Amino acid sequence: SMIKISEIVKDIVFESVVDLSAMSRGIINYSAYAKSIKPEVELRAHKSVKEGSIVVALSRLAREIDAEPLLPPIVLDSISVKSKLAEIAFVKTEENKERAKKLYGLKEFARADFLTITYGVGEISIFLPMHLTARALEAFQPDEPRLVLEDLASLTVQFGEHYIETPNMYYGLLSRLALRKINIVELVSTFTELTFLISQKDLNKLFQLVNSMMISQDQLT
Secondary structure: OHHHHHHHHHHHHOHHHHHHHHHHHOOOOOHHHHHHHHHHHHHHHOOOOOOOHHHHHHHHHHHHHHHOOOOOOOOOOEEEEEEEEEEEEEEEEEEHHHHHHHHHHHHHHHHOOOEEEOOOEEEEEEEEEHHHHHHHHHHOOOOOOOOEEEEEEEEEEEOOHHHHOOEEEHHHHHHHHHHOOOOOEEEEEOOOOEEEEEEEEHEEEEEEEHHHHHHHHHHHO
């Protein structure tokens, strides 16, 4: 049945970011593409399928994709940057949870312009100014850290509250970073903020990229 073929074709296209992106930009040759995926469509449909049916399914899918773009236009409200940061990670134990809590009570940590403590399933990560690394390690003794990473920088973007309901918001940001091969050490997110932790040496590249997204979105609106 036609429904079945269109579902299979949709699945195949959606398995490849490259194919989906080409289709959403309208630069895919339907008959050539139909020919290339025909064996896979037949394999999944358990029957022989005409190339024409695949072309019809592709053109319908293209209209669907066109109506709902894969990457939402993202308008960022602000960007802020911090340098000379570090990440320390510990195994998540009761003692370490208590020690992490105590950091907030220490004067120099309370005053720090960047302090984020993230509790994962099995570990605790602390992001802090580099000059406080030794002090934090001391607070966790005798436990040894799983990781100490210095020379990091953070770039925080702020965006509107409505993005919580927007599919692919993070993908929209991250896919643009992926194209430039920027290595993200960690991501920290809150309701209307996303913070990228990266190596200090990648900060300029990331800043320029994110900044250009702000500019290009301004021009669209």
